[in-house]
Amino acid sequence: HLLEVHSLIDSTNDHLMRLIPERMSQGRVCLAEYQSAGRGRRGRQWVSPFGSQIYLSMYWYLEQGLAGAMGLSLVTALAVSDAVKNYCDIQVELKWPNDIYLSGVKLAGILIDLEGQALEPSHSVIGIGLNVNMPEESAKSIDQQWTDLKSHTNITIDRDGLCAELISCLWERLLQHRESGLSGMLDEWHKYDIYLNKPVKLLTGERTTHGICRGINNQGALLLDVDGYVKAIYGGEVSLRG
Ligand code: BTN
Numbered sequence: 001h002l003l004e005v006h007s008l009i010d011s012t013n014d015h016l017m018r019l020i021p022e023r024m025s026q027g028r029v030c031l032a033e034y035q036s037a038g039r040g041r042r043g044r045q046w047v048s049p050f051g052s053q054i055y056l057s058m059y060w061y062l063e064q065g066l067a068g069a070m071g072l073s074l075v076t077a078l079a080v081s082d083a084v085k086n087y088c089d090i091q092v093e094l095k096w097p098n099d100i101y102l103s104g105v106k107l108a109g110i111l112i113d114l115e116g117q118a119l120e121p122s123h124s125v126i127g128i129g130l131n132v133n134m135p136e137e138s139a140k141s142i143d144q145q146w147t148d149l150k151s152h153t154n155i156t157i158d159r160d161g162l163c164a165e166l167i168s169c170l171w172e173r174l175l176q177h178r179e180s181g182l183s184g185m186l187d188e189w190h191k192y193d194i195y196l197n198k199p200v201k202l203l204t205g206e207r208t209t210h211g212i213c214r215g216i217n218n219q220g221a222l223l224l225d226v227d228g229y230v231k232a233i234y235g236g237e238v239s240l241r242g
Contacts, residue, residue, distance in 0.1 A: 002024075074094075094193055111129075132150065222238065
């Protein structure tokens with residue numbers, strides 16, 4: 001892998017997106033100690049203090065076009081799960097489509113940027129923000145409940161080692177996805193799915209739908225059981241029904 005490590009950058013995702021015209025090599029990685037404009041999903045900010053977290057982006061070429069991007073976030077979530085399990089012996093929980101939870105609160109987030117067209121060779125940048133050791137003063141500016149790895153283990157986590165594991169797990173999962181899609185990963189996903197068979201509400205734009213979560217399908221869609229009829233959902237935010 002071509003790997004670059006920055007002490008300061010605006011956003012590791014934005015950096016790799018800017019390099020796309022240069023014909024990047026598959027799997028190129030950008031890491032940073034600090035992001036001045038870290039981005040979360042839905043236009044949110046990703047609070048990115050210096051020197052204690054993981055901000056990682058990987059470039060991935062999509063030969064088959066953007067149609068092949070479906071499922072990338074689920075595959076990435078599984079890769080984060082693999083890495084945290086292998087390196088820290090902690091099993092995370094997954095929340096469709098791309099959040100990683102631990103003890104019911106957010107541990108890591110995934111942001112995928114795409115450029116291209118449905119059936120033309122296209123580009124993706126897969127960004128992962130993983131809370132390793134959140135400094136107290138940064139915690140105050142986060143607008144959602146969060147946790148970090150340090151709160152769940154007594155050992156000091158070596159971020160270099162964890163990043164290496166993350167890169168290798170992500171690479172493996174992306175190859176597996178390219179070869180055989182999501183089909184071989186559904187069982188694993190369901191094992192760690194935080195909402196499986198639970199009553200949830202789905203927010204799509206202004207609309208709220210209630211149902212029971214039945215996991216995901218081969219396309220990476222959420223299966224929502226609404227009064228006994230299972231619908232495949234391709235976008236939106238799910239949360240537990242209160
Ligand atoms: C989310 O849950 O909202 C997604 C968060 C993604 C954050 C990561 S940190 C590395 C990469 N660079 C960014 O600007 N964002 C992603």
